[in-house]
Amino acid sequence: MSGDNRRFGFWNPAPTRHSALEDAQGIATGSMVAALGLTLIGSAGLVASGVAGVAFILHYLTGYSFGLYYIVLNMPFYALSLSRLGKAFTIKTFLAICLTSLITEIQPRYLKIETLDPVWAALLAGVLLGFGLLALYRHRASLGGLGILAVYLQDRFGIRAGLVQLGFDLVVLAAAFAVAAPYIVLCSVIGAIVLNLFLTINHRADRYIAM
Known part of the structure; x- marks a missing residue:
């Protein structure tokens, strides 16, 4: 049994590095799932958290593409990513952003949502x-x-990623009152809380050590 556990990566005390193929499927899958979440947000007229929230606000105000705003708004952060987190992280992040934006833009052609409760x-x-x-x-x-x-x-400092995002998200969601009714903003806050609690609980470097 212990041999099977080691072979499949369970309770493995040594960090393992992802292959290029594993990274590709991880980025593709993560982008697809995230794009579905963004599609639900857009379909319900909600506002997302973070940079995506700013992109949604601009999209609602101007009618221009959410995906385009999302790509452009992320550009200033690539310098930080390149200098602090490395070339590989920056390239993979750029690909994930572009893929997520593309899927979010084309998904309404293939996924029609007629009724969607904002809370759900x-x-x-x-x-x-x-x-x-x-x-x-x-x-x-x-x-x-x-x-x-x-x-x-x-x-760098051991501060949970979910908690960092929650603080910034509250600022973005406060700005959402400019484009959405209070009830919609409240629903958006619920979504942001669910997202950040999920990350705070599950995204821990001491529990997942593959690279």
Whole structure:
């Protein structure tokens, strides 16, 4: 039994490095799951957390593409990522952002949502974004913006990534009152809490040591 555990990676005390193929599937899967969460947010008229929340606010105000705003708003954070977290992390994060933005833009063509309760949308989106980000974090990538900063602060100072994002998210969600009704903002807050609690509980370097 112990031999099977070691072979499949359970209770393995030594860190193992992901292969390029494993990174590719992790980034693709994480981006797809996160894009589904963002689609639910957009369909319910909610506001996401972090840079995605700013992108949604601009999208609602101007009508221009969410995906385009999301890519552009993340650009300033690549310098921090490159200097602090390395070339590999930056490249994988850039690919994850582009893929997530692309899927979010084209997904409404293939997924039609006729009825969606804002509270349920917030709960589902929070969980889906949590799973998507967790997959990306475990392959040394993120969805950019505050995610880059959160991962850096966790690696450098040991501050939980979920707690870092929660603080910034409260600021972004406060700005959401400019484009959404209080009830919608409240639902958005619920989604942000679910997302960040999910990451705080599950994203721990002492529990997952593959690289």
